[in-house]
Amino acid sequence: MNRWATGLWVGFLFSIPLWMTDQYYLHILIVAGIFIIAAMSLNLLLGYTGQLSLGHVAFFGIGGYTSALVSLGFDLELTDSYTFVFPAQPVWIAFLAGIVVAGFFGWLIGKISFKVRGAYFVIVTISFAEVVRLVALNWIDLTEGPMALNNIPPFTLGVPGLWELTFWRKIPNYYLVLVTCILSYVVIARLVGSRLGRAMIALRENEPLAASVGVDVTRSLVLAAVVSAAIAGAAGGLYTHYIRIIDPDVFLFIYTVTMVIMVVTGGKGTLAGPIVGGLIFGILPEALREVASPEMQWVIYGVLMILIVYFLPDGIVPAVSSWWKERFDAPPKTGEERA
Amino acid sequence: MLEITGLHCRYGKVSALRDLSIEVRQGELVTLIGANGAGKTTTLKAISGIVPAAAGRIVFDGEDVTHAGPRAILAKGIAHCPEGRHVFPYMTVQENLDMGCYLRRDADGIAEDLNRIFERFPVLSERRRQAAGTLSGGEQQMLAIGRALMSRPRLILFDEPSLGLAPNLVETTFEIISEIRAQGVTVLLVEQNAYAALELCDRCYLLESGEVTLTGSGQELLDNPHVKEAYLGG
Numbered sequence: 001m002n003r004w005a006t007g008l009w010v011g012f013l014f015s016i017p018l019w020m021t022d023q024y025y026l027h028i029l030i031v032a033g034i035f036i037i038a039a040m041s042l043n044l045l046l047g048y049t050g051q052l053s054l055g056h057v058a059f060f061g062i063g064g065y066t067s068a069l070v071s072l073g074f075d076l077e078l079t080d081s082y083t084f085v086f087p088a089q090p091v092w093i094a095f096l097a098g099i100v101v102a103g104f105f106g107w108l109i110g111k112i113s114f115k116v117r118g119a120y121f122v123i124v125t126i127s128f129a130e131v132v133r134l135v136a137l138n139w140i141d142l143t144e145g146p147m148a149l150n151n152i153p154p155f156t157l158g159v160p161g162l163w164e165l166t167f168w169r170k171i172p173n174y175y176l177v178l179v180t181c182i183l184s185y186v187v188i189a190r191l192v193g194s195r196l197g198r199a200m201i202a203l204r205e206n207e208p209l210a211a212s213v214g215v216d217v218t219r220s221l222v223l224a225a226v227v228s229a230a231i232a233g234a235a236g237g238l239y240t241h242y243i244r245i246i247d248p249d250v251f252l253f254i255y256t257v258t259m260v261i262m263v264v265t266g267g268k269g270t271l272a273g274p275i276v277g278g279l280i281f282g283i284l285p286e287a288l289r290e291v292a293s294p295e296m297q298w299v300i301y302g303v304l305m306i307l308i309v310y311f312l313p314d315g316i317v318p319a320v321s322s323w324w325k326e327r328f329d330a331p332p333k334t335g336e337e338r339a
Numbered sequence: 340m341l342e343i344t345g346l347h348c349r350y351g352k353v354s355a356l357r358d359l360s361i362e363v364r365q366g367e368l369v370t371l372i373g374a375n376g377a378g379k380t381t382t383l384k385a386i387s388g389i390v391p392a393a394a395g396r397i398v399f400d401g402e403d404v405t406h407a408g409p410r411a412i413l414a415k416g417i418a419h420c421p422e423g424r425h426v427f428p429y430m431t432v433q434e435n436l437d438m439g440c441y442l443r444r445d446a447d448g449i450a451e452d453l454n455r456i457f458e459r460f461p462v463l464s465e466r467r468r469q470a471a472g473t474l475s476g477g478e479q480q481m482l483a484i485g486r487a488l489m490s491r492p493r494l495i496l497f498d499e500p501s502l503g504l505a506p507n508l509v510e511t512t513f514e515i516i517s518e519i520r521a522q523g524v525t526v527l528l529v530e531q532n533a534y535a536a537l538e539l540c541d542r543c544y545l546l547e548s549g550e551v552t553l554t555g556s557g558q559e560l561l562d563n564p565h566v567k568e569a570y571l572g573g
Contacts, residue, residue: 195441198430202438205427212387212421213486214413214442 032282033177039274041231047269050204055129063233067098102233110225133251148247267315346395373546418492428472439489
């Protein structure tokens with residue numbers, strides 16, 4: 001039953017470009033998909049280990065910038081006489097480089113801050129995102145600063161010389177984002193279901209107890225941070241090669257807040273939560289554009305989020321699934337399990 | 340089996356244990372009794388490596404484990420059943436028990452131990468898919484004990500297992516503890532319920548402000564006028 005439902009959903013998502021001919025709607029779905037990937041990565045930390053990364057956009061941006069720079073190539077004047085020249089690489093390599101570099105920074109931040117955790121992790125991540133933003137803004141030789149990196153090449157598929165498809169149009173980008181989304185989901189689901197995933201959940205629920213049953217606290221948290229940062233980096237890479245321009249504004253705090261809102265309203269600590277939250281808050285801005293000015297939109301989100309958090313404190317997904325259980329699967333009464 | 344000599348522990352500048360020396364021999368059931376703040380819980384936490392020792396030595400089976408850290412100590416066979424019936428509230432009963440053997444890799448042995456625990460605590464078997472937080476206090480205590488047993492320990496540390504339980508459950512808990520001992524597991528028990536603990540144990544240490552002030556068999560302490568006056572209500 002569940003497998004059928006999942007298959008149906010995936011089939012539906014793959015069919016969208018076949019009947020949805022409006023390029024504008026596809027664009028909305030692509031951007032929402034990218035944010036869903038980022039929100040899923042945040043959920044791994046916030047929902048499963050209970051650590052709030054309020055600088056998650058840093059990993060997104062690092063993935064994006066790295067991918068952009070590697071695909072464009074860059075040169076750095078190291079000394080007066082020596083300039084380091086990095087030649088432009090194919091987009092796929094750039095994309096992977098973005099994931100690796102973002103994952104590395106996840107490891108670094110985890111190592112630094114998980115010795116103390118809690119509020120300190122929140123502070124370290126906020127500061128980190130701000131530092132990275134200032135670096136991107138001021139290291140003009142490398143990042144062009146506020147002038148932004150332009151003309152970033154889109155993804156390509158195929159064998160050079162024989163047959164090549166460059167992802168200029170919406171449809172291939174849509175499929176690329178969808179596939180990345182599914183892959184990220186599978187990676188996170190696998191991790192959460194594994195022995196290490198259980199250790200992460202145990203840490204969230206009762207850290208001293210988890211330590212006393214033998215969970216290596218720092219190692220589990222750092223691993224979660226690396227995977228989370230790497231997936232956020234992948235989202236950043238997708239964004240960069242789709243929008244084809246990146247500037248230091250990707251590091252703005254508001255994007256982290258958007259991810260947190262998606263995770264919390266959808267249901268943190270559930271696999272589907274960030275997807276539901278991401279669809280609502282990814283599509284809503286566009287849906288409201290015709291009827292409400294941008295300022296009014298922020299007010300509407302605010303109210304909507306307060307309502308969701310107030311009435312469904314665990315988020316939408318846990319609320320719906322417990323309603324579903326009550327309604328359709330009669331709870332196992334006493335005796336039923338014993339038989 | 341376990342030998343503690345000259346152990347000191349501090350929380351910041353406050354000293355919780357001063358020159359504490361106790362010994363637990365293979366197969367014994369030893370209790371620590373004493374008032375709140377006497378250092379009973381700290382002693383257990385120091386043994387399992389959760390609280391660092393400032394000075395002194397903890398030797399388990401001839402091996403110095405003073406600074407070994409919780410994982411290594413657990414792997415050597417010391418399980419800690421902490422105060423206040425700690426369980427992972429949003430995990431199911433089954434998952435809680437699985438966490439108890441987090442460090443073990445022998446699937447057959449784990450399955451065997453799990454069956455034994457379900458046989459001993461049928462209520463856990465009935466509720467294996469239920470979130471641990473929804474269990475009653477007594478059931479949570481059973482779960483905490485079951486989880487500690489899942490690491491197949493040779494020495495098990497119980498911290499106030501009877502705290503906050505209904506009187507009939509207190510009795511059941513003590514029965515379970517003596518059963519565990521009868522199966523060959525050595526037990527170090529911390530209790531406020533001094534009377535029950537003294538009746539149950541082979542030997543006992545009385546802790547007062549971080550120091551051992553009296554030691555002897557359970558019966559000796561039950562007969563001691565100071566213990567009677569201060570801990571058994573006259």
